[in-house]
Amino acid sequence: MDLTRKLTAAAGGLLLAAGLNAQVTGASGTSNQGSSAEAQTSSGQTTGRATTPGVGTSQSTSGTHPGHAATDTSRSAADKAANMPALKSFAMKAADGGMAEVELGRLASQKASNDRVKQFGQKMVDDHSKANNDLKQAATQEGIELPADISAKHKSTMQKLSGLSGAAFDKAYMDAMVKDHVEDVKEFEKASKAPGDSPVKKFAASTLPTLKEHLQMAREIDNEVKGSASKSGSTQKPKPATGAAKSY
DSSP states (O other): HHHHHHHHHHHHHHHHHHHHHHHHHHHHHHHHHHHHHHHHHHHHHHHHHHTTTTTSSSSOSSSSSSHHHHHHHHHHHHHHHHHHHHHHHHHHHHHHHHHEEEEEEEHHHOOOSSHHHHHHOOOOHHHHEEEEEEEEHHHHHOOOOSSSSHHHHHHHHHHHTTTOOOOHHHHHHHHHHHHHHHHHHHHHHHHHTOSSSHHHHHHHHHHHHHHHHHHHHHHHHHHHHHHHHHHHHSSOOOOOTOOOOOOO
């Protein structure tokens, strides 16, 4: 009997230990499953946030926005359209003046008595012939039709100078060149600073340095011609007074 009781008690202890072990294992599995689920949930939320544009991520701001390029193009086109009447007027005047400079230069190379005036006249023919061709190309790109002949104003100057000769021609021609180039430089500077971008504007900017050189030369030669005329007038001997005693 004592042996039976001892065996029964031992069996009961084993069963109790087995039951407790099963409870502990079950609790541990449940805890691990819960932790795994929480980790997956947390990972899924993090992944979701990371792949959502603008949330938890930084977006690249580099590069050119198409809207900006379109705005710049529209603004440039608007500036060009607004400034076209002024550029057209400038091109017409520049063409008229350029043709006149060539014709007056030819006249000076033939009629001038001063060598520097002759050389200046030939330079006007050469430089303004080139400038006239450049202007024609620029005007063609802009769709501007230039005049084919000089204006009545310049024809009147041609007629006036054609009737002069010698020192009188030199002085009148150089006076006209100074006045014309002062006005030319002013007009070309204004056109070269016009808003927008156009072939006519580029022509004005590229030709301006040549016109400034012409103006400087014209002023120098004009002063020389005036000085020569002044000296020529002052060296004339005065006529002896009537009745004055002759000196021998």
